[in-house]
Amino acid sequence: MQKTTIRAGSNIAFIKYWGVADAAINLPLSNSISMTLDNAHTTTTVEWVERGLERDEIILDGKRLENAAAARLTDHLDRLRAVAGADYRARVMSVNNFPMASGIASSASGFAALTVAGVRALGLELDATRLSALARRGSGSASRSLFAGFVEWERGADDATSIARQLYPPAHWDLRDVVVVVSSAPKHVSSAGGHTLAATSPLNQGRVTSAEAGLSQVRAAIRTRDIDRLGPVIEQDALAMHSVMMTSTPSLLYWQPGTLEVLQAVRAWREFDRLPAYFTIDAGPNVHLICEADTVTPLLERLSALACVKRTIVSGPGPAPYAVDEHLF
Ligand code: PMV
Numbered sequence: 001m002q003k004t005t006i007r008a009g010s011n012i013a014f015i016k017y018w019g020v021a022d023a024a025i026n027l028p029l030s031n032s033i034s035m036t037l038d039n040a041h042t043t044t045t046v047e048w049v050e051r052g053l054e055r056d057e058i059i060l061d062g063k064r065l066e067n068a069a070a071a072r073l074t075d076h077l078d079r080l081r082a083v084a085g086a087d088y089r090a091r092v093m094s095v096n097n098f099p100m101a102s103g104i105a106s107s108a109s110g111f112a113a114l115t116v117a118g119v120r121a122l123g124l125e126l127d128a129t130r131l132s133a134l135a136r137r138g139s140g141s142a143s144r145s146l147f148a149g150f151v152e153w154e155r156g157a158d159d160a161t162s163i164a165r166q167l168y169p170p171a172h173w174d175l176r177d178v179v180v181v182v183s184s185a186p187k188h189v190s191s192a193g194g195h196t197l198a199a200t201s202p203l204n205q206g207r208v209t210s211a212e213a214g215l216s217q218v219r220a221a222i223r224t225r226d227i228d229r230l231g232p233v234i235e236q237d238a239l240a241m242h243s244v245m246m247t248s249t250p251s252l253l254y255w256q257p258g259t260l261e262v263l264q265a266v267r268a269w270r271e272f273d274r275l276p277a278y279f280t281i282d283a284g285p286n287v288h289l290i291c292e293a294d295t296v297t298p299l300l301e302r303l304s305a306l307a308c309v310k311r312t313i314v315s316g317p318g319p320a321p322y323a324v325d326e327h328l329f
Helices: 067-084 106-121 128-138 140-146 191-195 204-223 227-246 257-273 293-303
Strands: 004-015 020-022 032-049 057-060 089-096 150-153 164-168 175-181 278-281 287-292 311-315
Touching: 004 106, 004 140, 004 204, 004 227, 004 278, 004 287, 032 106, 032 140, 032 175, 032 204, 032 311, 057 067, 067 089, 067 106, 067 128, 089 106, 106 128, 106 140, 128 140, 128 164, 140 150, 140 164, 150 204, 164 204, 175 293, 204 227, 227 278, 227 287, 257 278, 257 287, 257 293, 287 293, 293 311
Parallel strands: 057 089
Antiparallel strands: 004 032, 032 089, 032 150, 150 164, 175 287, 175 311, 278 287
């Protein structure tokens, strides 16, 4: 067993994962498609200890996690222990290069990095498909962060078949995700809690049907590198997902005034300035603007004039999780 450090990118979904068919294994209601991000990542060091530690020690962005806060990670370490048939305790240290409340999914990069680092530190060799299924158990979207570039997570029928795979490598298309942070307040309902509420919305079945129709359009738009074909589909899917959220019981309303201001602005820039940028939104108030690389500069210029914009984070298509020589402890 060897101390191991892995860096994994977060990802932004073009067709979202929202709602679970089986919450115990994070089996989704439909496929989803995402881009892995090169400038929003988690770095995680794992060391397994045979004796002398009573419980797992987990430090996240400099803070030691105790009890309930540690439980989701300890549960995931249990899954890794089960694969190895071992009873070791773990020392885990993890850092994000982006603020947790920035609207970038730290659970995707976090569980991808923890899975790969934990498995390798156990001395096990699992392929990316198996690692993707394991990461999914920690956080559904983490299954997609096991692969570089453009990725599809197949719904599947059970634990072994609900896995992600690469559609295209990063070099296929120089796309950008410009995260527009309009609020850094922590969200009151995590996505993990929200997935189980989707079924309470009268709009849920309609959103699943339209997401399924959107998949082939998104695949085709990525294949032909066509931003004006991709854009309308991702905007519709994000709005459909938020409609489900808003009409769940209890209702989830993630938007802030700044969210709507950015949505209106980007549509106006498209219409009046011919600026090809399109929005998507995860389970939070911040907006992700998707565009090609040469649109980033004029887009950032316009965003800097909006009072609601606190900061921006720009990412391109990123790599699969990779080993880092410098350990965090
Ligand atoms: O993996 P989770 O449980 O954090 O869910 C992710 C949900 C969304 O970010 C809203 C959509 C997605 O597909 O990433």
